[in-house]
Structures are given as C-alpha cells and as structure tokens.
Amino acid sequence: MPTPILSKESLIPGKTSKLVLEAPQIAGKARPGHFVILRMNEKGERIPLTIADTDPEKGTITIVYLVMGKSTAVLESLNAGDAILDVCGPLGRATHIEKRGTVVCVGGGTGIAAMHHIAKGHSRIGNRVVGIIGARSKDLLLFEKELKSFVDELLISTDDGSYGHKGLVTELLKDRLEKDREVFEVVAVGPVPMMSAVAETTRPFGVKTTVSLNPVMVDGIGMCGACRVTVGGETRFACVDGPEFDGHQVDFAELRRRLGAFREQETQSLELWRC
Ligand code: FES
Numbered sequence: 001m002p003t004p005i006l007s008k009e010s011l012i013p014g015k016t017s018k019l020v021l022e023a024p025q026i027a028g029k030a031r032p033g034h035f036v037i038l039r040m041n042e043k044g045e046r047i048p049l050t051i052a053d054t055d056p057e058k059g060t061i062t063i064v065y066l067v068m069g070k071s072t073a074v075l076e077s078l079n080a081g082d083a084i085l086d087v088c089g090p091l092g093r094a095t096h097i098e099k100r101g102t103v104v105c106v107g108g109g110t111g112i113a114a115m116h117h118i119a120k121g122h123s124r125i126g127n128r129v130v131g132i133i134g135a136r137s138k139d140l141l142l143f144e145k146e147l148k149s150f151v152d153e154l155l156i157s158t159d160d161g162s163y164g165h166k167g168l169v170t171e172l173l174k175d176r177l178e179k180d181r182e183v184f185e186v187v188a189v190g191p192v193p194m195m196s197a198v199a200e201t202t203r204p205f206g207v208k209t210t211v212s213l214n215p216v217m218v219d220g221i222g223m224c225g226a227c228r229v230t231v232g233g234e235t236r237f238a239c240v241d242g243p244e245f246d247g248h249q250v251d252f253a254e255l256r257r258r259l260g261a262f263r264e265q266e267t268q269s270l271e272l273w274r275c
C-alpha cells in the first residue's frame with residue numbers, strides 16, 4: 001500500500017527536505033540506525049534512507065534526503081498529501097546502544113539527520129551525548145534545534161566560518177578527545193570523506209568508532225550484493241551486516257570508488273528526467 005506523506009519541510013531549498021510519513025508498522029519497530037528503502041513508482045529505482053526519527057504513538061517516521069539524482073528529484077517533486085509507492089523497512093541492524101558514559105556523535109550534511117536518531121537513543125538510555133555537526137556554511141546546517149533539545153553539548157563547525165568553529169568537525173573532535181579521556185565511543189554519519197577522517201582522528205586515541213555506511217543498495221535484504229563493503233579485510237553487506245561498522249576497519253577508498261561507479265549514468269538519467 002502506498003505510504004502517505006503527512007508533511008514536508010524544505011530544509012535547504014531545492015536540495016534537502018524532511019518528510020514525515022504515515023508508516024505505523026515501521027514506526028513501531030524501527031530503532032536508531034535502521035533504514036528504509038523507498039521506490040517512488042513502479043519503474044523507479046530503490047533508494048535507501050536512514051530513518052531520522054520515529055513517533056510510534058502517532059505511527060510516523062521522519063526521513064531526510066539530499067537531492068542528488070533522478071530518484072531523489074522525483075521524491076522532491078512530491079508534497080504533503082501525495083504518497084510514496086513503496087516504503088520497505090525497518091532494514092539493517094539497529095545501533096548497539098548501552099549505558100556507558102560519554103559518547104560523541106558526529107554528523108555532516110544530511111548525515112546529521114540520521115546521527116540525530118542515534119544520538120537520541122544514547123541520550124534516552126542515559127549516556128552523556130556530545131554532538132558535533134558541520135557544514136560548508138551556516139545555511140546548510142541541519143537539525144541544530146532538534147539536537148539542542150536533548151544533547152548535553154553541541155559543537156558546530158562551518159568551512160567558511162559563518163557559524164561556530166571555522167574549520168572541520170574533526171578539529172573539534174580531536175580537541176574534545178584530547179580534553180576528555182572518558183569518551184567510550186565516537187559515532188559518525190555523513191559523507192564518506194568525513195567518516196574516513198573521523199576514523200583517522202580517533203585511531204591514535206584508541207576510541208571505538210562506529211560509522212554508518214551509505215553504499216549503493218538494490219534489494220536491501222542481502223541477496224543482490226550491490227552494497228558490499230570491505231571491513232577488516234572481509235566482504236560484508238551493509239544492508240544486513242550494517243549499515244554500521246567499525247570505522248577503523250572500513251576500506252573507505254573502495255567504498256568511494258563503488259559509490260562513484262554509476263555517476264555518469266546517474267547524471268544522464270537526471271538530465272533526461274528534467275527534459
Ligand atoms: Fe543487495 Fe545489500 S542491497 S545485498
């Protein structure tokens with residue numbers, strides 16, 4: 001049955017939006033770290049999106065997406081009152097959350113929305129949560145208000161210095177790890193270069209580092225092999241073994257290559273759709 005869109009909020013006009021979907025079965029089961037796969041129409045591509053929030057009582061889930069190809073452009077053309085043909089989930093393994101002390105949650109780009117759900121899980125169980133979010137400039141920062149409502153501390157960086165620290169999230173992270181030896185885990189969700197840099201930043205400190213990977217996916221249930229990643233020298237499927245993995249073990253260079261494998265076709269497809 002198609003999934004109704006209850007509300008749509010443009011976070012970055014034309015680029016990033018937040019949708020609240022009526023999906024009571026998914027909302028009742030989804031935990032932080034889970035994702036859904038969407039298909040907008042019968043011939044449509046299947047796209048994975050990490051769940052940014054749930055409200056089991058209202059039976060809703062929240063997703064946030066970046067318009068970067070035809071499928072997300074089709075999604076962006078929908079509005080409240082429209083419906084998405086298929087929303088399949090919750091998929092993947094939920095984040096491992098236990099009460100241990102201080103966790104640092106790092107988010108970049110639309111990954112901040114997914115990180116928000118994980119950070120909320122840590123906060124609810126009683127961990128002290130330090131959030132670190134970054135963007136190129138202030139107008140591209142997402143979920144600041146939502147995060148501020150529950151994290152113990154929120155550190156912000158922008159590349160151009162228009163808000164918060166001028167520089168990278170990894171600079172704030174390094175500074176925090178030098179000052180605070182009690183951090184038991186760092187969680188990072190965002191662009192591949194950012195997650196890779198976070199893993200290199202935490203490595204000398206020996207702090208457990210969890211990253212949420214975003215490879216190309218097709219079926220989302222471990223059958224097609226599209227989402228394979230190399231972790232600790234072994235092939236893993238992000239859809240069923242992840243999407244979260246030990247950041248110190250991930251082959252980020254391979255992930256980047258595989259993510260770029262269909263870039264040309266993706267661009268052509270978007271251009272044809274826009275014509
Ligand atoms: Fe097919 Fe993971 S998406 S195996």
